[in-house]
Amino acid sequence: MKNVRIWFKKDDECRFISHLDLNRCMLRALHKSGIPIWHTEGFNTHPYATFPLPLSLGFRGEKECMHVRLTEEYDFDDIKNNLNKCLPLGIRVYDVTEVEMKARDISFAQFKIKMSCDEISNDTLLKYAEELFDKDEILVDKKTKKGIKEIDIKPYLDRVKLERNIGGVYLFVVLPAGSVTNINPLLIQKAMNKYFDIDVFFDVTKTDMFDKNLKSFK
Amino acid sequence: MINKDVEKLLLKVQKPGRYVGGELNSVVKNKDEIDVRFAFCFPDTYEIGMSHLGMKILYSLFNERDYIWCERVFAPWLDMEELMVKNDIPLFGLESGDAITDFDFIGFTLQYELSYSNVLNMLKLANIPIKSKDRKNLSQIVVAGGPCSCNPEPLADFVDIFFIGEGEEVDLEVIDLYRECKKENKSKDEFLKLASQIKGVYVPSLYEVKYNDDNTIKSFMPKDNAPAVVEKRLMMNMDESYYPENFVVPNIEIVHDRAVSEIFRGCIRGCRFCQAGFIYRPVREKSIDTIDRQCHTLCNNTGYDEVSLSSLSSSDYTDIIGLLDRLNKWSNDEKVSISLPSLRVDGFTDDILNKIKTVRKSGLTFAPEAGTQRLRDVINKNVLEDELINTCYTAFNGGWTKVKLYFMIGLPTETYEDVEGIAKLAQNVVDTYYRCENKPKGKSVTVTISTSSFVPKPFTPFQWFGQNSREILMDKQKHLKDTIKTKKINYNYHDADTSYLEAVFARGDRRLGKVLEVACEKGFHFDGWSDCFSLKNWLEIFEECGIDPDYYAVRQREFDEILPWDFLDYGVDKEYLIKECKKAYEDTTTPHCRLKCNNCGAAKYRGGVCFEKCKNMV
Numbered sequence: 001m002k003n004v005r006i007w008f009k010k011d012d013e014c015r016f017i018s019h020l021d022l023n024r025c026m027l028r029a030l031h032k033s034g035i036p037i038w039h040t041e042g043f044n045t046h047p048y049a050t051f052p053l054p055l056s057l058g059f060r061g062e063k064e065c066m067h068v069r070l071t072e073e074y075d076f077d078d079i080k081n082n083l084n085k086c087l088p089l090g091i092r093v094y095d096v097t098e099v100e101m102k103a104r105d106i107s108f109a110q111f112k113i114k115m116s117c118d119e120i121s122n123d124t125l126l127k128y129a130e131e132l133f134d135k136d137e138i139l140v141d142k143k144t145k146k147g148i149k150e151i152d153i154k155p156y157l158d159r160v161k162l163e164r165n166i167g168g169v170y171l172f173v174v175l176p177a178g179s180v181t182n183i184n185p186l187l188i189q190k191a192m193n194k195y196f197d198i199d200v201f202f203d204v205t206k207t208d209m210f211d212k213n214l215k216s217f218k
Numbered sequence: 219m220i221n222k223d224v225e226k227l228l229l230k231v232q233k234p235g236r237y238v239g240g241e242l243n244s245v246v247k248n249k250d251e252i253d254v255r256f257a258f259c260f261p262d263t264y265e266i267g268m269s270h271l272g273m274k275i276l277y278s279l280f281n282e283r284d285y286i287w288c289e290r291v292f293a294p295w296l297d298m299e300e301l302m303v304k305n306d307i308p309l310f311g312l313e314s315g316d317a318i319t320d321f322d323f324i325g326f327t328l329q330y331e332l333s334y335s336n337v338l339n340m341l342k343l344a345n346i347p348i349k350s351k352d353r354k355n356l357s358q359i360v361v362a363g364g365p366c367s368c369n370p371e372p373l374a375d376f377v378d379i380f381f382i383g384e385g386e387e388v389d390l391e392v393i394d395l396y397r398e399c400k401k402e403n404k405s406k407d408e409f410l411k412l413a414s415q416i417k418g419v420y421v422p423s424l425y426e427v428k429y430n431d432d433n434t435i436k437s438f439m440p441k442d443n444a445p446a447v448v449e450k451r452l453m454m455n456m457d458e459s460y461y462p463e464n465f466v467v468p469n470i471e472i473v474h475d476r477a478v479s480e481i482f483r484g485c486i487r488g489c490r491f492c493q494a495g496f497i498y499r500p501v502r503e504k505s506i507d508t509i510d511r512q513c514h515t516l517c518n519n520t521g522y523d524e525v526s527l528s529s530l531s532s533s534d535y536t537d538i539i540g541l542l543d544r545l546n547k548w549s550n551d552e553k554v555s556i557s558l559p560s561l562r563v564d565g566f567t568d569d570i571l572n573k574i575k576t577v578r579k580s581g582l583t584f585a586p587e588a589g590t591q592r593l594r595d596v597i598n599k600n601v602l603e604d605e606l607i608n609t610c611y612t613a614f615n616g617g618w619t620k621v622k623l624y625f626m627i628g629l630p631t632e633t634y635e636d637v638e639g640i641a642k643l644a645q646n647v648v649d650t651y652y653r654c655e656n657k658p659k660g661k662s663v664t665v666t667i668s669t670s671s672f673v674p675k676p677f678t679p680f681q682w683f684g685q686n687s688r689e690i691l692m693d694k695q696k697h698l699k700d701t702i703k704t705k706k707i708n709y710n711y712h713d714a715d716t717s718y719l720e721a722v723f724a725r726g727d728r729r730l731g732k733v734l735e736v737a738c739e740k741g742f743h744f745d746g747w748s749d750c751f752s753l754k755n756w757l758e759i760f761e762e763c764g765i766d767p768d769y770y771a772v773r774q775r776e777f778d779e780i781l782p783w784d785f786l787d788y789g790v791d792k793e794y795l796i797k798e799c800k801k802a803y804e805d806t807t808t809p810h811c812r813l814k815c816n817n818c819g820a821a822k823y824r825g826g827v828c829f830e831k832c833k834n835m836v
Contacts, residue, residue, distance in 0.1 A: 016469075020471075021470045031522075033521075
């Protein structure tokens, strides 16, 4: 039995597939492609796949990852090509690798966010964003299992970069992610809307995952 | 493709995957190379519409033609509809993301009467005038098909063309005619007149209805050479009939998320309440070779690990064991499970059970439909209590502990004794469990009774029957509830209010168009959903329009009355329905088509079950 990581991009229409549906979609593609993956041995046997860090509904993913076990040897290139034939175009496998780090090593995720707002110009938007990150404290409501809680996201925003180019206003940010702490980038959107009374749109792409030493997840 | 205006709304609604398309096997074409754009509209949510087999067949069939681009359109759920209206976004097709406003055809499948408000609402959302006479050009042709087309009259003001019967051939003939007319710059009227000459096409605007003083129909006359009787279309050779090799595989979970093979059309049984059992006559089977090939191809092309053998009564397939044996040759190795919906009580045998993979022994469902033998004879549901008990005995010994039983209340001649019979039958099933020696250890049994209220439908022997009033139906529900004494029996019932409105539209006439028009103006939609349905609001509209809904639902009709759908020919003679109706009131059953031909009229199609015996003799 061999553990492998299947790396893929999730974009276009497919970014609106929820994590649960992505799981189903992947299993169907694995079944169709005939790649020999391990099935659970329980009462209701089913093919087994795990995802180290699920992507929020609506986000684009440039470096998403699925973990499966192969029951027989299977060429990595064949896995990639055969799976791509069986997946909707919005999901593209780009690499298949051996497992190096553990899923629980993931501590941070990196996002690229295109910000836009119909009410104000991009220059104003950029100014607002700079103002927001200059504040000593950024309070937003966060939904938790126990209900809505107000938290300060400022301490998590030490790796932020703003960029204004022809395409619009971009925010690059590294946020805690993984099994311990998770800060969703949409909390920043929420803060923008709250502090400046605007309706800003965030087009979010998750670009990478890191361990606690900011080493890229493999 | 995601419509740019829609994109920003997607994160504000539940299940955005409903509105984006981009699924495996969905068909995207270059619109500059297309002559005819067809919006295939299912008047309900994505999850419901995507489960519908008819749409899958026609979607693939249309898209095989290089000059047609057929796109799927579903009713947006309440949250999305609100945002679309607020942001001025017209209803769009999932494949292109384009508004369907200027499409050549807007096609609806009519699966249930309560979706009529959604049909009109979808036209409204697409910025298309809802009334046929307000759409003047040769474009935006609104067509409709499906089982409810067998009484098209309530929608006569809105739909340009109804397809009567099965659509595989007639739909394409009409599309091709449109393409010709468009090239020749013909008018919409000219096109409709030509279309009415195609068999299986009903153009409501070419018929004039006159009423008597009591609102019954006085005459129903064709104009402009339209046929006086419109005959249904049907596919006589199921092996050669088109079937898709590919399904669009939804990215989000839908109601029936599996591959489907249709093993036959029609039903031999002739249960007298069942419209499908009459309008799809005669029974026409696919061969084992064809089913086997279609199932295997579909599983390979979609990746589904479950295939369902669909029909009105799957255990009536002539060689069901042979079929399952054949499928099992590859299905086990490829980890594909076979499911058999619509099993009759008397079709549930050990032999079948061993061949369908039943991993989850969660529940079994049977439909005795009525509580006493007398009433089951009235409706011609030829199932005996002993058969049900034996079947449950088999199931309990095989490890099942939950049984669901479906019944109808409000059937013709029903008494309170018959209603009590439902509880008694359920109790008998409970007792059977405790008689079983091999029942699962330490587990209790649950029997769930579910009742719906009987809705009389066109083209059945009960088409003249006055539905029980809502008061009587609710009293019967209460009586059944009071009769049940044990907690091992659960009782659910469908709301009588929805069944009442369904009965009004099922046997309505053109005068109901006004009611639907007002309902559309007032923003009615999703009446099949308890989130939206309110009978009170509907009754207000009926009052406003001066129409008495009881006239359609509750009134007992006479055999000599002209019924709104009498001009349609579904292959079963009206005399036969009258004969069956009389037999029902005499508690007399009719044998099924394979035991004896009862001369219903469907033999005129020269095929199917009517000629099975001849085939065997040759």
